[in-house]
Amino acid sequence: SYELTQPLSVSxxxxxxxxxxxxxxNIGGRNAHxxxxxxxxxxxxxxxxxxxxxSGIPERFSGSNSGNTATLTISRAQAGDEADFYCQVWDxxxxxxxxGTKLTVL
Amino acid sequence: xxxxxxxxxGLVQPGGSLRLSCAASGFTFxxxxxxxxxxxxxxxxxxxxxxxxxxxxxxxxxxVKGRFTISRDNSKNTMYLxxxxxxxxxxxxxxxxRDLFAGYDGGFDCWGQGTLVTVSS
Numbered sequence: 001s002y003e004l005t006q007p008l009s010v011s012x013x014x015x016x017x018x019x020x021x022x023x024x025x026n027i028g029g030r031n032a033h034x035x036x037x038x039x040x041x042x043x044x045x046x047x048x049x050x051x052x053x054x055s056g057i058p059e060r061f062s063g064s065n066s067g068n069t070a071t072l073t074i075s076r077a078q079a080g081d082e083a084d085f086y087c088q089v090w091d092x093x094x095x096x097x098x099x100g101t102k103l104t105v106l
Numbered sequence: 107x108x109x110x111x112x113x114x115x116g117l118v119q120p121g122g123s124l125r126l127s128c129a130a131s132g133f134t135f136x137x138x139x140x141x142x143x144x145x146x147x148x149x150x151x152x153x154x155x156x157x158x159x160x161x162x163x164x165x166x167x168x169x170v171k172g173r174f175t176i177s178r179d180n181s182k183n184t185m186y187l188x189x190x191x192x193x194x195x196x197x198x199x200x201x202x203x204r205d206l207f208a209g210y211d212g213g214f215d216c217w218g219q220g221t222l223v224t225v226s227s
Binding site for chain 2: 098
């Protein structure tokens with residue numbers, strides 16, 4: 001079965017740029033989606049189809065996907081960005097989520 | 107306002123059954139595929155099942171195949187998850203979510219707040 005690997009945690013200084021990776025075999029050939037989940041809340045879609053932002057998501061959030069790595073980039077990190085982030089793809093007829101990355105803003 | 111409201115969760119014994127509902131409002135329900143995702147306490151997201159906009163295709167995670175059945179009633183703007191032969195490992199918060207598109211792979215752009223299912227004797 002297809003697997004997605006994310007780092008358990010990423011730290012970023014306030015105002016700096018955070019990058020969260022999602023590794024999978026030829027993930028660049030699939031559409032990667034990214035979700036933010038704050039404690040006690042439902043997930044929110046922040047990037048879909050590699051690099052598209054849903055309405056209401058700040059331009060500080062961007063995505064890329066190539067080769068074996070999809071990346072979520074958060075520019076000018078804010079305290080409110082602290083959350084768990086999950087990548088997701090379709091593998092044939094099943095949905096696969098990465099294990100999640102906890103983003104800490106220092 | 108786009109809204110999804112799950113219901114039907116609760117405490118059930120191992121081997122028991124439960125039916126979850128997801129009531130949608132604020133958008134044209136029949137234009138969107140829908141999905142169920144669960145999250146065990148303190149764990150990550152786990153996809154459960156997906157149904158296309160008119161129910162023409164359904165998909166299941168291996169962990170629930172043969173035990174869970176997804177369905178929808180577009181006339182009632184509601185999606186369902188019939189769960190049977192429940193196990194302790196099915197204990198989780200169950201979210202319903204909307205796919206951006208009618209088929210699949212659009213990204214899940216709207217989520218409910220979840221309904222808690224606890225399987226325990």
